[in-house]
Amino acid sequence: MIDVLFFGPVVERTGASLLKVEFRPGMTLGELRDELAAMYPHAFEIVCLAAVDGQHARDFATQLVDGSEVTFMARFSGG
Amino acid sequence: MIDVLFFGPVVERTGASLLKVEFRPGMTLGELRDELAAMYPHAFEIVCLAAVDGQHARDFATQLVDGSEVTFMARFSGG
């Protein structure tokens, strides 16, 4: 399973802060994003950053591993 | 009379923190400096700033008025 986390403005649009997504071998970050964007188009309008296991992920070709924690995030506004 | 004040590293070299100098009509800041520099050459080696009545004075042609408070200062090192 992949744990997908949402925060702040994104969770407001997905209605869920955690999704459990079935892991498929070879699955990339980009594929996961595309699937979720199709389910939550309104939320993904504001998604512009992703992280895998708490690390900024800039390469959407990255292959995920089973048990990964993935998040798709809106622009930060802390500080 | 003109009150001449010295501070910090300059007073260490003049041995006095206040001098009373006779006022002469037409006397300029530059003339006063030259007289004092002749009396205290070691102190004036480190003088690089002057003030008249608590205002930075950059023009040594400035005419002094009776009762002025003049200071000849070493480079500042506060802060």
Place this chain on the structure above:
Amino acid sequence: MKDQVRIQQEDFSQDEEIMALKASSMRMGGIATFLGCARDFSEGRSVSRISFDAYGSMALSEMKRIRLDAMERYDLIDARIVHRIATVSAGDNIVFIAAGAEHRAAAFDACRYMIDELKKRVPIWKKEITPEGDAWVSPHP
């Protein structure tokens, strides 16, 4: 002694943070700090309160990384970063950053670097609670 990098609900004391920062060395000649506060007005709307959401574990690890990056880049003696995650009112403290160096230029540059990087790299989001309703802040790109 409190950690050099923290996310916490409660307010912090600048005196306490500076004392902790100075404890690391007697060679610190310049300390630059940045304090971010809640404003009562933003983009033309009055703001009553501000609340936050954060990806806590990642936010803390990014803040620690920013501190280490700044320490190395600007040859700091020490640095601290504290971010509150709480519901705050106008005037309240949100974030505190301190950079201590031998001389002031490095302290200023490092302090500015840390708050700029925090805004870019740390997953924290701010929601403004206004009389007209709540809105997540969308920073300008």
Place this chain on the structure above:
Amino acid sequence: MKDQVRIQQEDFSQDEEIMALKASSMRMGGIATFLGCARDFSEGRSVSRISFDAYGSMALSEMKRIRLDAMERYDLIDARIVHRIATVSAGDNIVFIAAGAEHRAAAFDACRYMIDELKKRVPIWKKEITPEGDAWVSPHP
């Protein structure tokens, strides 16, 4: 409330100064501060204590002018400058400058401007007391 610009013998509290700074407005989003401290080592010599001499009246009026210049130049909401004239030991506070603005860039620029101008324009001199004797500090031109 203490004055915004002061020369004093006793130490100051950052918390108190920041509270006084913030009291002027709820629109202050960013506060940059600079704290200058006594170092135990300078130009290769160990320093036990630092003492000061100042042209008090001129120093205070120049500090007030620097504050006003910074307020105008950087559109600050408020600013404070405190300089101690005392005999201090390594680690002790010497000078504190705070600049409060709506946004952080102005606060940082103004804070840096004020300490840079203070060093150039304010008649205060520092004497380092070292095991080998006392020496007035000659800053690099």
